[in-house]
Amino acid sequence: MSPTRSIAIARTTARLVIKDPSVTIIMIVMPLIFVGFLKPSLEAQLQQQGYAGVSGAQAGVPGLAVMFAFLSIQTVCMIFFREHFWGTWQRVRAAGATGGELVIGKAGPLVIVILAQMAVVFAASAWLFDYRVTGSMLALGLLLTGIALSVVSMGVLVVALLKTLDQAMVVGNMSGMVMAGFGGALAPTSTLPAWAQSIAQVTPTYWGIEGLREVGLDGAQVADILPALGVMGVFTATCVAIAAMRFQPTDTKVGST
Amino acid sequence: MLVIEDVSKSYGQTPVLDGVNLAVPAGRIMGLIGSNGAGKTTLISIAAGLITADAGTVRVGEGRSASVDVASDRRRAAGLVGLAPQELGVYPMLSVRQNLVTFAELAGMGKRATRERVDAVVDALDLAPQLAQRADTLSGGQARRLHTAMALMHRPAVLFLDEPTVGADVAARGAILDVVKELAREGASVIYTTHYLGEVSDLGADVAILHGGSILLTGSVKEVVDAHAAPSVSVVTAGVPPSLPGWRPSPLEGGHTRWDAPVESRTANPTAVLADALSRLGAGTTLEAVDVTPASLESAFLAVTGQRLSAEEVPDVAHA
Numbered sequence: 001m002s003p004t005r006s007i008a009i010a011r012t013t014a015r016l017v018i019k020d021p022s023v024t025i026i027m028i029v030m031p032l033i034f035v036g037f038l039k040p041s042l043e044a045q046l047q048q049q050g051y052a053g054v055s056g057a058q059a060g061v062p063g064l065a066v067m068f069a070f071l072s073i074q075t076v077c078m079i080f081f082r083e084h085f086w087g088t089w090q091r092v093r094a095a096g097a098t099g100g101e102l103v104i105g106k107a108g109p110l111v112i113v114i115l116a117q118m119a120v121v122f123a124a125s126a127w128l129f130d131y132r133v134t135g136s137m138l139a140l141g142l143l144l145t146g147i148a149l150s151v152v153s154m155g156v157l158v159v160a161l162l163k164t165l166d167q168a169m170v171v172g173n174m175s176g177m178v179m180a181g182f183g184g185a186l187a188p189t190s191t192l193p194a195w196a197q198s199i200a201q202v203t204p205t206y207w208g209i210e211g212l213r214e215v216g217l218d219g220a221q222v223a224d225i226l227p228a229l230g231v232m233g234v235f236t237a238t239c240v241a242i243a244a245m246r247f248q249p250t251d252t253k254v255g256s257t
Numbered sequence: 258m259l260v261i262e263d264v265s266k267s268y269g270q271t272p273v274l275d276g277v278n279l280a281v282p283a284g285r286i287m288g289l290i291g292s293n294g295a296g297k298t299t300l301i302s303i304a305a306g307l308i309t310a311d312a313g314t315v316r317v318g319e320g321r322s323a324s325v326d327v328a329s330d331r332r333r334a335a336g337l338v339g340l341a342p343q344e345l346g347v348y349p350m351l352s353v354r355q356n357l358v359t360f361a362e363l364a365g366m367g368k369r370a371t372r373e374r375v376d377a378v379v380d381a382l383d384l385a386p387q388l389a390q391r392a393d394t395l396s397g398g399q400a401r402r403l404h405t406a407m408a409l410m411h412r413p414a415v416l417f418l419d420e421p422t423v424g425a426d427v428a429a430r431g432a433i434l435d436v437v438k439e440l441a442r443e444g445a446s447v448i449y450t451t452h453y454l455g456e457v458s459d460l461g462a463d464v465a466i467l468h469g470g471s472i473l474l475t476g477s478v479k480e481v482v483d484a485h486a487a488p489s490v491s492v493v494t495a496g497v498p499p500s501l502p503g504w505r506p507s508p509l510e511g512g513h514t515r516w517d518a519p520v521e522s523r524t525a526n527p528t529a530v531l532a533d534a535l536s537r538l539g540a541g542t543t544l545e546a547v548d549v550t551p552a553s554l555e556s557a558f559l560a561v562t563g564q565r566l567s568a569e570e571v572p573d574v575a576h577a
């Protein structure tokens with residue numbers, strides 16, 4: 001593994017993201033719109049749960065930020081598949097890049113992009129909707145980092161397993177939605193059927209959203225979110241391990257079947 | 258130096274390359290020619306380390322000891338090899354400069370060296386006015402030149418250009434050929450594929466004909482043409498048919514007839530063959546046209562690969 005080449009690939013990835021920020025912007029704006037119109041009803045729910053006088057954003061932002069982070073699996077798929085359409089994938093390989101260097105160079109900057117995307121959603125919510133962090137900011141940062149790593153590693157896994165962009169987009173978006181659903185982005189996990197609640201226990205979305213809610217509402221500290229970080233770590237490691245077994249830089253990837 | 262030894266490759270059950278041997282010394286250009294599907298791109302992809310051969314080896318660099326096996330030492334080989342694939346490969350949303358910088362960075366070039374090299378390469382390929390332009394707004398020929406330029410950034414010792422002049426205009430083609438010649442002068446080994454065989458002569462390149470899975474022959478353009486092609490002579494007449502024994506008549510529109518000189522006579526001096534034919538035209542025969550086609554790499558290629566322009570227009574290999 002050559003750091004020089006990974007960094008070179010990462011630079012190109014960053015240039016590409018900067019040149020085409022539309023999806024990233026959508027993934028920031030959409031959760032903010034949803035928080036905007038769910039806020040009153042969330043406030044009522046919070047009141048019932050005993051959080052009187054708290055902004056509805058405290059309940060809404062975690063789930064929506066995490067949901068749109070997981071919908072950004074498509075950004076990960078795109079960044080890989082487009083190199084194939086453009087014919088640049090094989091050129092980068094001819095320049096000596098190994099599979100590992102390609103994955104680190106393409107996926108690494110996206111961890112930062114998705115982390116930044118969520119950070120902007122939280123910051124904008126603080127400004128627009130009186131979102132407040134009652135717990136540790138470090139805990140918030142660690143949770144967001146764990147979520148960004150989970151999203152990108154799952155995206156890399158989707159890329160490793162699927163041959164066409166059509167498949168990757170469908171599988172990526174569907175699984176992102178489903179995981180967000182189990183995790184409590186649509187309705188609190190405690191209101192889901194029992195079987196769904198047990199599945200939720202192994203999803204990074206559930207632990208991420210719960211952790212973020214606790215940091216926002218219950219003054220959670222780093223020690224309180226360690227289990228959440230553990231689950232995200234295991235999820236990320238599993239995705240990376242399977243992807244590493246299945247990822248072949250020589251595979252041709254195409255647009256549709 | 259590039260040495261390809263006994264390279265074979267099948268896709269599934271279909272063999273494409275079957276024992277290819279080819280060596281390109283430093284400073285030489287090898288024009289690799291072959292029909293569509295002959296396996297040129299496959300061979301180049303193997304030699305550039307993109308796909309693995311079923312058998313055989315490819316080494317780049319100088320001498321046995323210092324040369325690098327492309328398949329087993331990817332890292333070192335990549336530093337020595339440059340590839341401009343047949344399919345266009347540029348980042349559409351990046352500028353010309355960013356595309357070039359990307360490949361300089363991949364090769365580990367420093368900032369200053371990169372800047373100088375960008376200037377040199379765009380100058381040579383006439384892309385300086387487009388430096389800040391996005392690649393997806395370039396014309397087809399400009400994009401093709403950028404595509405080639407990206408392979409040259411790190412001054413590769415071995416350069417593979419797979420049909421680099423497709424879609425290039427006369428000036429662009431000239432620029433690309435000049436750059437290739439310049440790289441060879443600097444000591445690079447170049448493999449150049451094209452279906453415009455005239456380019457091979459223009460490059461002063463050697464020829465390798467890939468056919469049926471292996472290299473049928475290699476040599477200078479002159480050697481190949483002299484050995485496998487001959488000039489052809491024909492005349493077009495009207496009126497009373499002349500007596501041209503052995504010449505093959507074919508009727509044309511307007512009562513004209515085209516006469517092709519016999520295959521055997523084509524190795525002889527075409528001027529003498531023509532003079533003899535003209536002397537045989539009797540009164541009442543009108544000469545409408547004469548045509549002497551010099552021996553060309555095209556006709557040699559078709560002869561060697563057993564193809565024809567049209568029936569009997571090119572002498573059979575066995576007769577030539």
Ligand SMILES: Nc1ncnc2c1ncn2[C@@H]1O[C@H](COP(=O)(O)OP(=O)(O)OP(=O)(O)O)[C@@H](O)[C@H]1O
Binds near residue numbers: 292294
């Ligand atoms: N990935 C692949 N799978 C199956 N067959 C392939 C594959 N790649 C190439 N082929 C086949 O191998 C043969 C050689 O293809 P190749 O692209 O090397 O030819 P070429 O000489 O470059 O042709 P052209 O002049 O058209 O570019 C063709 O018959 C092609 O259909």
Ligand SMILES: [Mg+2]
Binds near residue numbers: 343
């Ligand atoms: Mg080809």
